[in-house]
Amino acid sequence: MATAQELSNFLAEVERRAYRQTAYAVRDEHAALDIVQDAMLKLAEKYGARPAAEFPMLFQRILQNTMRDFWRRQKVRNLWTSLLSSFGGHSADDDEHDPLETLETGQRSEDEPEAQLERSQTIAIIERAIEKLPARQREAFLMRYWEDMDVAETAAAMGCSEGSVKTHCSRAVHALAATLQHYGFNQQGLKKPGAGS
């Protein structure tokens, strides 16, 4: 059985990644915070007595289910709001904004504000590529490579076979590689070719 301290340590370790992961999926930072908070509570209330070693898989499973609940609610809500908002002045520019358009290149030092800006823009491009992945591919990729879960754990958390996890991961990596190549990134770090050292 896990102690409260073990639970706290586990949550402290994963909470930020869980938040980012959820934000990529739901594309709403407030909703992402609520979802992560719900997932934390569910883990503590329902599975707090489980061994700490089971927490990563359980938490991911809860997080995915909580996201699905959110999407279900959103689907129902959108059904009603779309009828009312069809006359609204929603700008397509918000969705179509491409960080590459504002990406600046040049020879700069890592510490310079321009270099930091460039780095943050590069991160934004990669985050955008992650967001564009199909949901299952994104889930598999993030759990497998970012959360460092093995194939069996990822499969258990996603509720699918290990073969499906491998397929999702492979497709995600190919899609990301294609996106990065399209934007002209080299494979050595977070810099575009021709960017500063």
Add this chain to the structure above:
Amino acid sequence: MNQQESTVKLVVQALDASVENLDDDVIRRLATARERAVSAMQPQWQAAGHAGVFHSLGNYVLHHRLMTSAALLLGALALGFIVTQHVIGQHQLEQGDAFLLGSELPPEAYLDKGFDTWLQQNAR
């Protein structure tokens, strides 16, 4: 390092960097959510320590109302069946005793297996 590995490395590097640059407000809210979750775990631990089996049973009943109702109904049916069988059996015994006592033959005659054979032979 092949292209796939380097893509994974590059993306994970960017994701790690994105986590490092979270807003202070988000970090604070995540910490608050964590503390709330950990405190939600506490009553469960205290309950397990103090109330033990009875509290666990109470929780089980609370969370499995349908199962508990079905089990209680089945138990009541089983108890009713046993009581009915017991009463019927007792009644049959009383009838058997009355038959034996009211019979012209002594009870020992019914226990003697040779008596049936003798009765059949004489009946012909």
